[in-house]
Amino acid sequence: MDEIDRKLIGLLQEDATRSYATLGAEVGLSGGAAHERVRKLRERGVIRRTTIEVDQAALGRAVTAYVLVDGGTWMGDSGRALAAIPEVEEAHVIAGPASVLLKVRTSGTTELQDVLRRLFQVDGVTGTQTVVVLETFFERTLT
Amino acid sequence: MDEIDRKLIGLLQEDATRSYATLGAEVGLSGGAAHERVRKLRERGVIRRTTIEVDQAALGRAVTAYVLVDGGTWMGDSGRALAAIPEVEEAHVIAGPASVLLKVRTSGTTELQDVLRRLFQVDGVTGTQTVVVLETFFERTLT
DNA sequence: GGTGAAACGCCAACCAT
Protein backbone atom coordinates (compact mmCIF):
# COMPACT_ATOMS: atom_id res chain seq x y z
CA MET A 1 0.00 0.00 0.00
CA ASP A 2 2.31 2.72 -1.22
CA GLU A 3 1.92 5.99 -3.06
CA ILE A 4 1.39 4.25 -6.41
CA ASP A 5 -1.49 2.18 -5.03
CA ARG A 6 -3.15 5.37 -3.82
CA LYS A 7 -2.72 6.97 -7.23
CA LEU A 8 -4.21 3.94 -8.94
CA ILE A 9 -7.22 4.07 -6.62
CA GLY A 10 -7.68 7.77 -7.29
CA LEU A 11 -7.54 7.28 -11.04
CA LEU A 12 -9.99 4.39 -10.97
CA GLN A 13 -12.38 6.40 -8.82
CA GLU A 14 -12.37 9.10 -11.49
CA ASP A 15 -12.94 6.67 -14.31
CA ALA A 16 -12.92 2.93 -13.91
CA THR A 17 -13.17 2.33 -17.65
CA ARG A 18 -9.51 3.22 -18.14
CA SER A 19 -7.46 0.46 -19.75
CA TYR A 20 -4.65 -1.04 -17.69
CA ALA A 21 -2.20 0.15 -20.32
CA THR A 22 -3.32 3.77 -19.79
CA LEU A 23 -3.43 3.29 -16.04
CA GLY A 24 0.12 2.00 -16.00
CA ALA A 25 1.38 4.88 -18.11
CA GLU A 26 -0.21 7.37 -15.70
CA VAL A 27 1.68 6.02 -12.71
CA GLY A 28 4.90 5.15 -14.50
CA LEU A 29 4.37 1.40 -14.67
CA SER A 30 3.75 -1.13 -17.39
CA GLY A 31 0.20 -2.27 -18.05
CA GLY A 32 0.92 -5.68 -16.60
CA ALA A 33 2.31 -4.29 -13.35
CA ALA A 34 -0.64 -1.92 -12.97
CA HIS A 35 -2.99 -4.81 -13.58
CA GLU A 36 -1.30 -6.92 -10.93
CA ARG A 37 -1.48 -4.13 -8.34
CA VAL A 38 -5.16 -3.53 -8.98
CA ARG A 39 -5.86 -7.26 -8.81
CA LYS A 40 -4.25 -7.40 -5.37
CA LEU A 41 -6.16 -4.33 -4.19
CA ARG A 42 -9.38 -6.09 -5.15
CA GLU A 43 -8.25 -9.32 -3.54
CA ARG A 44 -7.45 -7.53 -0.29
CA GLY A 45 -10.84 -5.83 -0.32
CA VAL A 46 -9.45 -2.30 -0.56
CA ILE A 47 -11.34 -2.04 -3.83
CA ARG A 48 -14.75 -3.50 -3.05
CA ARG A 49 -16.28 -3.45 -6.52
CA THR A 50 -16.57 -1.41 -9.64
CA THR A 51 -19.90 0.29 -10.01
CA ILE A 52 -21.68 3.19 -11.66
CA GLU A 53 -22.61 6.52 -10.15
CA VAL A 54 -26.24 7.31 -10.83
CA ASP A 55 -28.07 10.63 -10.85
CA GLN A 56 -30.72 9.81 -8.25
CA ALA A 57 -32.88 12.75 -9.26
CA ALA A 58 -33.03 11.37 -12.80
CA LEU A 59 -34.39 8.14 -11.34
CA GLY A 60 -37.13 10.01 -9.55
CA ARG A 61 -35.44 10.26 -6.14
CA ALA A 62 -35.95 13.97 -5.67
CA VAL A 63 -36.04 14.16 -1.87
CA THR A 64 -33.04 13.44 0.35
CA ALA A 65 -33.41 13.42 4.12
CA TYR A 66 -31.47 12.42 7.22
CA VAL A 67 -33.47 10.71 9.93
CA LEU A 68 -32.38 10.44 13.54
CA VAL A 69 -33.98 7.42 15.17
CA ASP A 70 -34.60 7.13 18.91
CA GLY A 71 -35.03 3.84 20.68
CA GLY A 72 -34.64 0.54 18.89
CA THR A 73 -32.74 -2.52 20.06
CA TRP A 74 -29.71 -2.50 17.81
CA MET A 75 -28.14 -5.80 18.71
CA GLY A 76 -26.88 -8.60 16.52
CA ASP A 77 -28.22 -8.31 13.01
CA SER A 78 -30.72 -5.60 13.78
CA GLY A 79 -29.43 -3.59 10.85
CA ARG A 80 -31.50 -6.00 8.78
CA ALA A 81 -34.78 -4.32 9.58
CA LEU A 82 -33.36 -1.07 8.23
CA ALA A 83 -31.83 -2.67 5.16
CA ALA A 84 -35.27 -4.05 4.38
CA ILE A 85 -36.48 -0.51 3.72
CA PRO A 86 -35.25 0.14 0.18
CA GLU A 87 -35.30 3.92 0.53
CA VAL A 88 -32.66 3.81 3.28
CA GLU A 89 -29.31 4.43 1.66
CA GLU A 90 -27.15 4.51 4.78
CA ALA A 91 -27.58 3.46 8.39
CA HIS A 92 -25.11 4.33 11.15
CA VAL A 93 -25.08 3.83 14.91
CA ILE A 94 -24.03 7.14 16.39
CA ALA A 95 -22.76 8.64 19.61
CA GLY A 96 -24.96 11.56 20.40
CA PRO A 97 -28.51 12.87 20.18
CA ALA A 98 -30.04 9.59 18.96
CA SER A 99 -29.08 5.99 18.51
CA VAL A 100 -29.18 5.67 14.74
CA LEU A 101 -28.77 8.04 11.80
CA LEU A 102 -30.24 7.19 8.42
CA LYS A 103 -29.88 8.71 4.99
CA VAL A 104 -33.11 8.33 3.07
CA ARG A 105 -34.05 9.08 -0.53
CA THR A 106 -37.61 9.19 -1.82
CA SER A 107 -39.48 10.53 -4.80
CA GLY A 108 -41.49 12.98 -2.68
CA THR A 109 -42.54 14.00 0.80
CA THR A 110 -45.47 11.62 0.80
CA GLU A 111 -43.11 8.71 0.28
CA LEU A 112 -40.82 10.09 2.98
CA GLN A 113 -43.71 10.04 5.39
CA ASP A 114 -44.33 6.45 4.42
CA VAL A 115 -40.72 5.54 5.24
CA LEU A 116 -41.12 7.12 8.67
CA ARG A 117 -44.24 5.06 9.23
CA ARG A 118 -42.34 1.91 8.40
CA LEU A 119 -39.53 2.94 10.75
CA PHE A 120 -41.92 3.07 13.68
CA GLN A 121 -42.75 -0.56 13.04
CA VAL A 122 -39.12 -1.55 13.64
CA ASP A 123 -38.11 -3.10 16.98
CA GLY A 124 -38.39 -0.63 19.85
CA VAL A 125 -38.28 2.58 17.85
CA THR A 126 -39.83 5.36 19.90
CA GLY A 127 -39.27 8.46 17.83
CA THR A 128 -37.64 10.12 14.83
CA GLN A 129 -36.32 13.51 13.86
CA THR A 130 -36.12 14.28 10.17
CA VAL A 131 -33.77 16.74 8.51
CA VAL A 132 -34.70 17.48 4.90
CA VAL A 133 -31.97 18.38 2.44
CA LEU A 134 -32.67 21.57 0.50
CA GLU A 135 -29.60 21.60 -1.72
CA THR A 136 -26.62 19.33 -2.10
CA PHE A 137 -23.31 21.10 -2.67
CA PHE A 138 -21.55 17.84 -3.43
CA GLU A 139 -21.44 14.13 -2.74
CA ARG A 140 -18.05 12.81 -3.68
CA THR A 141 -15.74 9.89 -3.14
CA LEU A 142 -12.61 10.70 -1.19
CA THR A 143 -9.26 9.81 -2.66
CA MET B 1 -36.51 5.38 -19.35
CA ASP B 2 -38.45 2.15 -19.08
CA GLU B 3 -38.23 -0.97 -16.96
CA ILE B 4 -35.30 -2.34 -18.96
CA ASP B 5 -33.25 0.81 -18.39
CA ARG B 6 -33.83 0.49 -14.65
CA LYS B 7 -32.74 -3.13 -14.73
CA LEU B 8 -29.59 -2.24 -16.63
CA ILE B 9 -28.75 0.44 -14.06
CA GLY B 10 -29.31 -2.00 -11.21
CA LEU B 11 -27.08 -4.62 -12.79
CA LEU B 12 -24.30 -2.14 -13.50
CA GLN B 13 -24.45 -0.82 -9.94
CA GLU B 14 -23.87 -4.36 -8.70
CA ASP B 15 -20.97 -4.95 -11.03
CA ALA B 16 -19.94 -2.56 -13.76
CA THR B 17 -17.40 -5.00 -15.19
CA ARG B 18 -20.18 -7.07 -16.77
CA SER B 19 -19.86 -7.44 -20.52
CA TYR B 20 -22.54 -5.91 -22.72
CA ALA B 21 -23.29 -9.38 -24.06
CA THR B 22 -24.03 -10.66 -20.54
CA LEU B 23 -25.91 -7.50 -19.70
CA GLY B 24 -28.08 -7.91 -22.76
CA ALA B 25 -28.82 -11.54 -21.99
CA GLU B 26 -29.91 -10.60 -18.48
CA VAL B 27 -32.54 -8.19 -19.73
CA GLY B 28 -33.54 -10.13 -22.83
CA LEU B 29 -31.70 -7.97 -25.38
CA SER B 30 -28.76 -8.41 -27.71
CA GLY B 31 -25.37 -7.11 -26.64
CA GLY B 32 -25.52 -4.33 -29.18
CA ALA B 33 -28.90 -3.10 -27.99
CA ALA B 34 -27.80 -3.16 -24.34
CA HIS B 35 -24.70 -1.22 -25.31
CA GLU B 36 -26.76 1.41 -27.09
CA ARG B 37 -29.10 1.85 -24.14
CA VAL B 38 -26.23 2.24 -21.69
CA ARG B 39 -24.52 4.69 -24.03
CA LYS B 40 -27.63 6.86 -24.04
CA LEU B 41 -28.00 6.64 -20.27
CA ARG B 42 -24.47 7.97 -19.98
CA GLU B 43 -25.10 10.64 -22.59
CA ARG B 44 -28.20 11.84 -20.73
CA GLY B 45 -26.29 11.96 -17.47
CA VAL B 46 -28.39 9.34 -15.71
CA ILE B 47 -25.19 7.34 -15.40
CA ARG B 48 -22.62 9.89 -14.25
CA ARG B 49 -19.52 7.73 -14.41
CA THR B 50 -18.20 4.31 -13.68
CA THR B 51 -16.06 4.17 -10.60
CA ILE B 52 -14.75 1.89 -7.87
CA GLU B 53 -16.06 1.48 -4.35
CA VAL B 54 -13.22 1.75 -1.86
CA ASP B 55 -12.96 0.47 1.69
CA GLN B 56 -12.25 3.79 3.42
CA ALA B 57 -11.02 2.10 6.57
CA ALA B 58 -8.38 0.28 4.53
CA LEU B 59 -7.16 3.68 3.32
CA GLY B 60 -6.79 4.87 6.88
CA ARG B 61 -10.12 6.71 7.16
CA ALA B 62 -11.25 5.10 10.38
CA VAL B 63 -13.46 7.86 11.76
CA THR B 64 -16.73 8.93 10.17
CA ALA B 65 -18.66 11.88 11.56
CA TYR B 66 -21.55 14.14 10.64
CA VAL B 67 -21.09 17.80 11.38
CA LEU B 68 -23.92 20.30 11.67
CA VAL B 69 -22.68 23.78 10.85
CA ASP B 70 -24.31 26.94 12.17
CA GLY B 71 -23.89 30.29 10.53
CA GLY B 72 -22.07 30.72 7.25
CA THR B 73 -23.16 32.72 4.23
CA TRP B 74 -24.07 30.01 1.76
CA MET B 75 -24.69 32.05 -1.36
CA GLY B 76 -23.45 31.54 -4.89
CA ASP B 77 -20.51 29.20 -5.00
CA SER B 78 -19.97 29.08 -1.27
CA GLY B 79 -19.85 25.31 -1.40
CA ARG B 80 -16.31 25.87 -2.65
CA ALA B 81 -14.91 26.58 0.78
CA LEU B 82 -16.26 23.24 1.96
CA ALA B 83 -15.07 21.35 -1.10
CA ALA B 84 -11.61 22.70 -0.36
CA ILE B 85 -11.49 20.58 2.79
CA PRO B 86 -10.55 17.15 1.45
CA GLU B 87 -11.99 15.26 4.40
CA VAL B 88 -15.52 16.51 3.65
CA GLU B 89 -17.25 13.82 1.64
CA GLU B 90 -20.71 15.39 1.42
CA ALA B 91 -22.15 18.85 2.03
CA HIS B 92 -25.86 19.58 2.12
CA VAL B 93 -27.91 22.68 2.89
CA ILE B 94 -30.66 21.54 5.23
CA ALA B 95 -33.99 22.66 6.61
CA GLY B 96 -33.78 22.33 10.35
CA PRO B 97 -31.45 22.60 13.31
CA ALA B 98 -28.53 24.06 11.38
CA SER B 99 -27.75 25.49 7.98
CA VAL B 100 -25.39 22.86 6.61
CA LEU B 101 -24.79 19.17 7.23
CA LEU B 102 -21.42 17.61 6.39
CA LYS B 103 -20.20 14.05 6.23
CA VAL B 104 -16.56 13.92 7.24
CA ARG B 105 -14.01 11.11 7.22
CA THR B 106 -10.67 11.26 8.97
CA SER B 107 -8.00 8.88 10.14
CA GLY B 108 -8.55 9.73 13.81
CA THR B 109 -10.15 12.11 16.28
CA THR B 110 -7.18 14.43 16.20
CA GLU B 111 -7.66 14.92 12.47
CA LEU B 112 -11.39 15.40 13.03
CA GLN B 113 -10.63 18.20 15.44
CA ASP B 114 -8.41 19.73 12.81
CA VAL B 115 -11.25 19.67 10.27
CA LEU B 116 -13.49 21.47 12.76
CA ARG B 117 -10.82 24.10 13.23
CA ARG B 118 -10.70 24.67 9.47
CA LEU B 119 -14.50 24.88 9.36
CA PHE B 120 -14.48 27.80 11.77
CA GLN B 121 -12.28 29.67 9.33
CA VAL B 122 -14.98 29.49 6.67
CA ASP B 123 -17.16 32.54 5.99
CA GLY B 124 -19.46 33.37 8.89
CA VAL B 125 -19.45 30.00 10.60
CA THR B 126 -20.43 30.44 14.24
CA GLY B 127 -20.66 26.93 15.57
CA THR B 128 -20.66 23.21 14.91
CA GLN B 129 -22.21 20.10 16.39
CA THR B 130 -20.47 16.83 15.69
CA VAL B 131 -22.06 13.40 15.63
CA VAL B 132 -19.52 10.57 15.60
CA VAL B 133 -20.39 7.29 13.90
CA LEU B 134 -19.79 4.24 16.09
CA GLU B 135 -20.78 1.54 13.65
CA THR B 136 -22.02 1.57 10.09
CA PHE B 137 -24.73 -0.97 9.30
CA PHE B 138 -24.50 -0.28 5.60
CA GLU B 139 -23.78 2.33 2.96
CA ARG B 140 -25.29 1.27 -0.30
CA THR B 141 -26.33 2.59 -3.67
CA LEU B 142 -30.07 2.57 -4.29
CA THR B 143 -31.42 0.85 -7.36
C1' DG C 1 -35.14 0.50 -31.68
C1' DG C 2 -33.36 -4.20 -32.14
C1' DT C 3 -30.54 -8.08 -34.49
C1' DG C 4 -26.54 -10.59 -35.98
C1' DA C 5 -21.94 -10.82 -37.67
C1' DA C 6 -17.45 -9.13 -38.74
C1' DA C 7 -13.18 -6.32 -37.62
C1' DC C 8 -10.62 -4.49 -34.28
C1' DG C 9 -8.51 -3.73 -29.89
C1' DC C 10 -7.71 -4.92 -25.38
C1' DC C 11 -7.16 -8.06 -21.58
C1' DA C 12 -5.15 -11.90 -19.30
C1' DA C 13 -1.62 -15.29 -18.92
C1' DC C 14 2.51 -16.75 -19.84
C1' DC C 15 7.90 -16.49 -19.62
C1' DA C 16 12.62 -14.88 -19.82
C1' DT C 17 15.24 -11.07 -18.23
Place this chain on the structure above:
DNA sequence: ATGGTTGGCGTTTCACC
Protein backbone atom coordinates in the same frame (compact mmCIF):
# COMPACT_ATOMS: atom_id res chain seq x y z
C1' DA D 1 8.77 -5.15 -12.38
C1' DT D 2 9.59 -5.28 -17.44
C1' DG D 3 8.69 -6.44 -22.29
C1' DG D 4 7.29 -9.61 -25.64
C1' DT D 5 3.94 -12.86 -27.24
C1' DT D 6 -0.24 -15.31 -27.88
C1' DG D 7 -5.11 -16.80 -27.33
C1' DG D 8 -9.44 -15.43 -26.38
C1' DC D 9 -12.99 -12.31 -25.42
C1' DG D 10 -15.41 -7.96 -25.50
C1' DT D 11 -16.34 -3.81 -27.84
C1' DT D 12 -17.77 -1.33 -31.67
C1' DT D 13 -19.65 -0.68 -35.99
C1' DC D 14 -22.43 -1.81 -39.85
C1' DA D 15 -26.01 -3.52 -42.97
C1' DC D 16 -30.42 -5.21 -42.34
C1' DC D 17 -34.94 -5.74 -40.24
